Amino acid sequence: MKGKEYGFVLGKFAMDEIDKKILTSLQNDARVTVAHLSEQVSLTSSPCWRRVKALEESGVIRGYHAELDPRRLGYDVTAFVSVMLENHRIDVGDSFEVAVQGIPQVVACHNVSGRYDFMLEVVATDLEAFGEFARNVLRTLPGVKEIYSSFSLKSIKHQRRLPLP
Template sequence: MSENRLDRTDVWILQALQGQARLSSAELAEKVALTPSPCWRRVKRLEDEGYIRGYRTELDPVKLGFGVTAFVSVMLENHRVDLGQEFEAAVAEVPQILSCHNVTGRYDFLLTVVAADLASFGDFARQVLRALPGVKEVYSSFSLRETKAAGRLPLDLLLR
């Protein structure tokens, strides 16, 4: 998969869907100046080729009772491949861990974790995070407020 396979219309489709995934086929087709059938075929191809990985609804964590977002850096005991795989598999099973990145630097993984409050996070850190396979050290930072949400890729750069 190379971005060279994307033409301007493909990028416009991706931009439109990234901004509002609930667009109907007709609305999307109108936005990108296509008729519905060719537009639908392009969306299907973009899905099949993995450019579109899925569709999501953005939820408000605070309204849903998750008042704490923590960024947790984890250092493993060693760098054995099997230990890293075991850690990643265990993390995949923990719903409070929203994302996990294998990173460079002092720590091996960076996790995004949600909890109801600081006390709940403390319990989670002691009972779950420290019990993950191979964990040697855990360092947590807390979000005071979100000033920019993750989400939109800079697709305009593909049009240059």
């Protein structure tokens, strides 16, 4: 759409097909130049750059990151750790969330429904290192009542590319 106004529709950023092409291209290669990106989406460089900036400012694009191979960095164990808190007081949950933010081995944390309160994705060099980490770090986090760990045997799909509406 020419002259499209960027804005939010029902809490979501209003996007057209060109925005979706831009996002698809950036998900495939965030290092693409604006010149190459503009060719891919059939725009000139300036409007393409303005669209990328609008997508960044809206929060649709949260950042640009390098995808690292955990095994090549020595992390041979990936564990999914379910955490149950001792109670559901807001201050306990908040304290847990703040503490998790400062632990580099925890690469993802989700507040989940069901028996457990949080699901953590944790990397470790080996099972012994994970065991020490679980005993010395995870069990000592604020409010932790119970932890349950499952281990990844094989990563089947590890690219985080979101489908676009």
